Amino acid sequence: MTDLVVRLRDHVQGFLRDLRDQGLRVPVARQRTFLRAIEATGPRDAAHLYWIGAATLTTCRDDLEVYSPTFERWFGQAGALPAREEDSPAEDDVPAPGGDGAPFAAASVGGQAGLAASHSERESRPVFGPASQDDRAVLALLRRELRGAVPMVRSRRRRPGRRGPWIDVARVCRESWRNHGEIVTVRRRNRPRRQRRVLLLIDVSGSMKEHSAAYLRFAHAAVGCLDRVEVFTFGTRLTRVTEPLRAREVDLAVGSLSEIVLDAEGGTRIGPSLQEFLANARYVTMARGALVIVLSDGLERGDCGPMRAAVRRLSLLGHRLLWWTPLACDPAYRPVTRGMSAVLGSVDTLAGVRDLRTAYEQVQNLARE
Amino acid sequence: MPADQETLGRRLGEEGYLADEGLLTAVHLAGVLGLPLLLEGEPGVGKTEVANVLARVLGRELIRLQCYEGLDASQALYEWDYPKQLLSLRAAEVEGRAAGGLYREEFLLQRPLLRALRAASGAVLLIDEIDRADSEFEAFLLEFLSDFQITIPELGTIRAASAPFVVLTSNRTRELHDALKRRCLYHWIPFPDAEREQAIIQAQAPGLDERSAARLVAAVHRIRGLALLKRPGIAESASWARGVQALAGEGSSWPEAMRRSAGLLVKHEEDLALVSRHAAEVFGD
Numbered sequence: 001m002t003d004l005v006v007r008l009r010d011h012v013q014g015f016l017r018d019l020r021d022q023g024l025r026v027p028v029a030r031q032r033t034f035l036r037a038i039e040a041t042g043p044r045d046a047a048h049l050y051w052i053g054a055a056t057l058t059t060c061r062d063d064l065e066v067y068s069p070t071f072e073r074w075f076g077q078a079g080a081l082p083a084r085e086e087d088s089p090a091e092d093d094v095p096a097p098g099g100d101g102a103p104f105a106a107a108s109v110g111g112q113a114g115l116a117a118s119h120s121e122r123e124s125r126p127v128f129g130p131a132s133q134d135d136r137a138v139l140a141l142l143r144r145e146l147r148g149a150v151p152m153v154r155s156r157r158r159r160p161g162r163r164g165p166w167i168d169v170a171r172v173c174r175e176s177w178r179n180h181g182e183i184v185t186v187r188r189r190n191r192p193r194r195q196r197r198v199l200l201l202i203d204v205s206g207s208m209k210e211h212s213a214a215y216l217r218f219a220h221a222a223v224g225c226l227d228r229v230e231v232f233t234f235g236t237r238l239t240r241v242t243e244p245l246r247a248r249e250v251d252l253a254v255g256s257l258s259e260i261v262l263d264a265e266g267g268t269r270i271g272p273s274l275q276e277f278l279a280n281a282r283y284v285t286m287a288r289g290a291l292v293i294v295l296s297d298g299l300e301r302g303d304c305g306p307m308r309a310a311v312r313r314l315s316l317l318g319h320r321l322l323w324w325t326p327l328a329c330d331p332a333y334r335p336v337t338r339g340m341s342a343v344l345g346s347v348d349t350l351a352g353v354r355d356l357r358t359a360y361e362q363v364q365n366l367a368r369e
Numbered sequence: 370m371p372a373d374q375e376t377l378g379r380r381l382g383e384e385g386y387l388a389d390e391g392l393l394t395a396v397h398l399a400g401v402l403g404l405p406l407l408l409e410g411e412p413g414v415g416k417t418e419v420a421n422v423l424a425r426v427l428g429r430e431l432i433r434l435q436c437y438e439g440l441d442a443s444q445a446l447y448e449w450d451y452p453k454q455l456l457s458l459r460a461a462e463v464e465g466r467a468a469g470g471l472y473r474e475e476f477l478l479q480r481p482l483l484r485a486l487r488a489a490s491g492a493v494l495l496i497d498e499i500d501r502a503d504s505e506f507e508a509f510l511l512e513f514l515s516d517f518q519i520t521i522p523e524l525g526t527i528r529a530a531s532a533p534f535v536v537l538t539s540n541r542t543r544e545l546h547d548a549l550k551r552r553c554l555y556h557w558i559p560f561p562d563a564e565r566e567q568a569i570i571q572a573q574a575p576g577l578d579e580r581s582a583a584r585l586v587a588a589v590h591r592i593r594g595l596a597l598l599k600r601p602g603i604a605e606s607a608s609w610a611r612g613v614q615a616l617a618g619e620g621s622s623w624p625e626a627m628r629r630s631a632g633l634l635v636k637h638e639e640d641l642a643l644v645s646r647h648a649a650e651v652f653g654d
Contacts, residue, residue: 027551033402040401041374041394048374051394059550061409061541061557157439173451177471181458278598281411285542309639313598 012038015074019057024066026057046075128213128258130251138356139217139250142363143225149367150226151291151319152193164190196291196319197228201277203296204261205235205268211326212264214355215295216254220245230286234273235263240283270296270339271306278313292318295353297325300339308342315346324362328352370400370427370534377426385572386415386422387565395556396423405514405535407499407550410558413602416538420495423534430488432533433495434481436502442509446519448478472523482513483527491531499549500539507549514552561603563590573607574614581623584653585610588627589634591651597640609634624652 016031026034034056043049050071058067131139160168168187176183200219204212219231223245233239239261247253258264277283292314300307315321323343327333329352335344344350353359371377374397381388381396388396396419399406408416424431434445454471461468479487485494499507513519517529537553539545561569567586571577577585589606601609612630617623628648635641644651 029551033404033554036402037398041398047390048394051391052398054391055395055398055406055554055556059407059547059555064557155439156437157441169451170449173455176455181455181462281540282542282544313639 011074015070016057018074019067019070022066022070024057024063024070030057046077049075128216128254131217131254135214135217135356136250138360139221142218142221142356142360145360145363145367146222146225147195149363150195150198153196153289153319154191155194156191158189159192161188161190161192164188166190195227196289197230197286198222198226199287199290199292199318200229200231201274201292201294201296202231202233203235203268203270203294204233204264206265207268207297207299208295208326209265211295211354213254214359215353216241216245216257217250218295218356218359220250220253224248230290232277232283233257233261233264234270234277235261235265236267236269236273237263238273238276239263268299268301270298270300271304271308271310274310274314275306278310284317287314287317290318291320291322293322293324295324297327298323298335298340298343299337304339304342307339308346311343312346315348320348321346322349322351322362322366323347324351324353324359326352326354329354329358370397373397380426381422384422384425386418387561387568387572388419389561389565392419392556392558395554399536399554400534402554403532405537405553407537407539407545407553407555408558409539409541409555411560411600411602412540413604414558414560415603416558417495417497420493420497420536420538423536424493427491427493427534429490429534430492431495432481432485432488432492433497436496436498436500436506438501438503440502440506444480445482445506445509446480447483447521448480450476450478477521477524483519485533485535486517486519486527486529488533489530491529492533494533494535496535496537498540499537500542500545504546507546511548511552514549560593560600563587566590566603566606569603570607570610574610577610577614581614581617582610584623585613585627588651588653591647592634592644595640595643595647597635597643598637599635599640601634605634605636627652 012035016026016034019026034053037052037056038049041048041052043052050068053071054064054067058064158164158166160171166189168189171187172183172185175185175187200222202212202215202219204216208215216233219241222229223231223242229242230240231242231245233241241257241260244256244260245253247256277287294311294314298307311321325340328335328350333352335341335350340350351362351365353362371380374393377397377400378388378393381393395406395408398404408419410416420433421431423429449472454476457476458468458471481494485492496510499510514535517532518526520526560566563583563586566589567579567582570585571579571582574582585606589601589609593600609627609630612633613623613626616626616630621629628645631641631644635644
């Protein structure tokens with residue numbers, strides 16, 4: 001082996017090691033594919049090598065964020081490397097209208113809580129305390145009730161069933177073999193019913209501080225007992241919390257969110273947060289045909305245009321859009337704040353939910369509808 | 370497969386597909402190494418078209434499996450023709466002869482994956498929008514993509530005579546399994562730069578002069594820069610170019626034709642309203 005080949009091999013091995021150190025895990029099989037590809041094609045220049053590596057060592061677009069700078073460190077600038085495209089223009093990066101420097105247009109009515117909403121993020125971690133005995137009892141009821149309350153939809157997949165409009169020819173024929181070709185029983189297929197997807201969007205901003213923990217416990221119950229459910233929190237940013245909520249124990253699951261939901265008990269940017277959700281194609285799929293429940297007081301700062309547009313689109317995407325707000329628990333509540341009055345036309349049901357008991361009442365209402 | 374990457378690029382170009390170096394490298398490697406190619410990118414950037422054009426370039430049959438929720442093995446792989454089996458059994462009974470085997474080739478209904486394996490001179494197999502299928506279906510694909518073989522219990526294991534060129538596409542509506550990704554080469558198709566998009570538009574809207582194409586592409590790029598619900602892909606910009614060309618041919622002024630046919634480019638009412646608010650800067654009125 002010539003000295004040059006040994007040096008080249010060491011260089012490539014060093015590059016692969018560096019990729020791993022930078023956080024891009026490349027299994028041995030893919031590394032082997034990379035080396036095979038180099039051998040098979042004989043890269044012309046650094047740019048060609050860059051693309052060979054991109055095709056063989058990465059598995060998603062996000063990997064390029066690690067791959068590109070590491071490649072550049074080892075092999076130099078490889079010509080015009082692709083710029084990272086955003087899923088949509090970073091409208092969220094624009095300061096929220098009415099934000100810093102702009103005079104704060106206070107919400108007209110709707111309780112005291114929303115008046116404290118701000119644009120800033122909090123500095124200390126929130127503590128989602130343990131559930132009380134009473135809470136646990138209601139959670140048990142919720143788990144029992146939720147399954148029946150979620151609207152059903154017919155699956156596209158046909159399954160064998162006692163009744164149904166389609167004859168299960170395969171099963172009929174298979175059974176007839178045992179009876180010397182005689183068809184004794186006609187078997188059928190149908191499209192079974194299954195739960196619609198449920199999407200929970202939970203406001204964890206400062207104005208919702210008193211209710212956030214209860215809402216998250218409700219989400220934990222939903223994640224535990226429903227087939228398809230997704231949970232996001234929002235305050236000044238959007239956070240997907242479905243996975244952490246899969247932990248079996250409610251206090252453990254909700255408690256772990258203190259480390260993840262970094263904007264809890266901070267400011268409110270409902271419109272931009274919902275738009276962040278809608279800008280992600282993967283998230284939009286979660287809303288399509290789903291029962292969408294927004295748990296928020298709807299007190300938006302500044303311009304309510306983004307919030308109105310986002311809620312309208314959510315409503316068009318989903319099966320139904322429920323808006324649960326603690327303010328509506330007060331019989332005197334009227335949704336006349338700029339934010340709520342703007343989105344009211346897109347909301348199917350506006351209901352009062354401030355804790356687990358009121359959530360349970362709404363779930364019962366849902367089951368009756 | 371063309372001998373080298375340059376030839377591949379030229380042949381794709383002759384078929385009207387102008388690929389950048391990244392995509393060319395990925396397609397070339399997939400051919401050389403015999404690995405499936407997973408393409409991701411926003412809708413309308415030409416993922417599916419890669420397979421269509423490749424089939425023409427390679428002179429192979431294009432076999433397409435469109436994925437959807439609920440897709441299962443019997444729709445993707447094979448199914449037995451049960452009514453035909455039953456009729457054959459009855460006929461044998463009437464004629465007083467032995468029915469013979471019921472799991473013979475003549476009773477086999479071949480679905481896209483099996484057809485791709487059995488194509489004599491290889492096929493281009495397009496597994497489109499794999500992210501729409503259930504994750505169980507991905508697991509089912511693993512054996513197929515690893516060894517290009519499938520097992521039919523009644524017939525045994527069927528291996529590809531000539532391995533198909535497999536292209537998988539995904540719109541990233543959900544995360545794919547690592548096991549599937551591990552078996553594929555990967556390429557993200559970005560929106561093209563202005564120069565490439567202009568060449569694509571001119572190829573797809575014959576007769577469009579260079580200056581007009583440049584003007585259209587500049588407008589498309591400005592529109593993509595707006596906060597749209599759905600940014601237009603290449604397919605939309607090419608169809609817009611043809612629309613503008615048609616209206617201009619009927620006597621409309623160029624900006625007027627661009628504005629009137631904007632519905633070919635953006636497909637949401639909100640996006641149309643946004644574009645018309647920025648009409649002056651976008652269409653250059």
